[in-house]
Amino acid sequence: MYDNPVISGFHPDPSVCRVGDDYYLVCSSFEYFPGLPLFHSKDLVHWEHIGNVLDRPGQLPLPLPGAKASGGLYAPTIRHHDGRYWVINTNVDGGGNFVVSAERPEGPWSDPVWIDLSGIDPDLAWEEDGTCWCAFSGPEGGINMARIDPVKGEVLEGSFGTWSGSGLKYPEAPHLYRIGDWWYLLIAEGGTERGHSVSIARSRSPRGPWEGAPANPLLSHSGTARSIQNTGHADLVEAPDGSWWMVLL
Template identity: 50%
Template sequence: MTQSMNHEETFENPIIPGFYPDPSICRVGEDYYLVTSTFHYFPGVPIFHSKDLVNWRQIGHVLDRPSQLNLDGTPSSRGIYAPTIRYHQGVFYMITTFVESKKGARRNFYVTAENPAGPWSDPNWLEDAPGIDPSLFFDDDGRVYMTANRVPPSGREYPKHMEIWLQELDIEKKQLIGPKYSLWDGALKQIHAQEAPHLYKIEGQYYLMIAEGGTGFTHSVTIARSESITGPYENCKMNPILTHRHLGRDYPITSVGHADIVQTQNGEWWIVCLATRPYGGEYRNLGRESFLVPFRWENGWPVVNPGKGIVEMTTKRPHLKSFPWPTRPACDHFDTPQLDMAWNFIRTPRDHFWSLTERPGHLRLRLKPERMTEICNPSFVGRRQQHMTFAARTMMVFDPQNEWETAGLVLLQDHDFQYRMESALHESKNIIRLIKREHGEEEVIATQEIAGQRLYLKVEAAGQDYHFYYARHAEEWQVLAEYMDGRLLSTDVAGGFVGAYIGLFASSQGHDSLNVADFDWFEYIGVPQQ
């Protein structure tokens, strides 16, 4: 029964702002769970919980142990692609692809848990499971199937030509069995990059929903159906059922695609999908984000956001009782025994370079020889940029002993595109400097001499204008550099699939060091888009 509520009440997209792409969703009773991609960041695959599809809180990471996720040497924007979450008979399943390198192996695996907050099992690696974006489907007869994409066995007939395949999965043996079936080889060969398949069984029909057109501006969602799980599948004549490529490149929401669907306990149908919000031109510093859009069934086919057909920034809420979670504090004082779930590492941490206990109330980072400019696991703890306009600041205690020792605040897209506001020694003097790194080339933008070990650092962004400040005493901010071009933090400049990060780092730049940098607190305040 639909609950009584104000039908005009709205919510704001995205439901999870910032770099949270490729959302997949499942419902268990009145609870909803959602996972997203993480690529070369650790822990992998954040998992979120919601009661109303609008308010989400993170409850953990699926891949939170080095035994589950080895990202050593994994290039930026490779690693964990497009997870799918499903629930069956008391067990949660998460299946995903590990992409080793740009042209290296794509290895599919799944993990399981009885509690979505964890712990999750170690990976069950699937043999002879090509392609990316795997999904699981549990049929009424107890059989389980995996879908993914692959290059057609007969070869590609045009660039990025892929097909969707299906094979049965033996849950007991944890391996694929039986023949592979080709379900969908394009749509009249007018599209490319067929991927992200999800199977559903609704009123006796099997529906296969996929993403097409690549994850950029031409991204889209298409669907087909069949009376048999192995096909043949009939294309929906309204395909694509969801895209924004016809709206132009200056539309505030672009690159819509990679969708998963869920039915509420009240009978409504909703899609979660990724999309981007360009700003300052066609630049997407926030990466691909998670959005929510309604749909209904007409003549056996989904009609997305009827009367509008697009993802909107402001949308009517689901007919579910609003269930907001407590607001998380803007400032992390590092006074808990574990890092907050918002924090990530670059690749799998292999040594104890950080501590919350060696100096209570502080995040201590040990200086590692690894640099922020290398494909490695540097001494770095960071979080996503989630707003176009934001302020982030921290207080650091650091006493560099050599000119190669540095620590501070970094904004990065990857190892070759970043801003570093760092404390260091230069000609035996303590300095604070701003370094811009673009296409692997570095430029010192500004340098100021400072005194003492305690230093406040702040970055403010207003759109693509980034401003950097420092202070010796609280709130006595001085300009280090203003109106720096933030577009280099966009995938449209750097390439790849991730969003911008803001983090704390410490490096001895190729040398051994026993030095440390202590961060007393870190504050991030974002301004919602108007």
């Protein structure tokens, strides 16, 4: 049994990954320094703050002159691949999208590798052959996809539009997963206020086409009298026993 929130206070836009029996979670930090608080847990319920991904001024030029409230760092994604931890993020007040990596979650984390993609809320996912995909919320609306080299910061294919959700406004916050023979694309839509929702689609390829789940949105408190509202911006993680869990704001 557990009670929500599992991490209270100012910790929006959570992203989570599991390595063995350990879970790691990062959150948005906007215009504040150090950036991207990093948490560790053994059970997804009890979390310890173990540091920040961006803790050197050379990594994160914040606060910037003229940076506004709720600017700065939006919606990170954390993943583990090929023996390294990876975080991709957007600095909306300078530079755009970037990737940092580390051998250990406690750091040290690398300096940012900048990627020439216009949009926010970037995600990372790998195919079995090492091909890396970045899904993100495009500037024209909808979810975009690009094939990238996260080490060099190069865009190898795309970007191109992929799925625009179930019809609610402001599709954003994509996360891409390979599960068995299917790819799944989890997004937020409906706006970040009372309409905030979580929806999902599946495809045989990261390039699409995508088939939305018939029950979308999968999660929303919109239209309810629940004391907690504005629920969305989720990420999925598989537990060691094969069960799936969702973290969300």
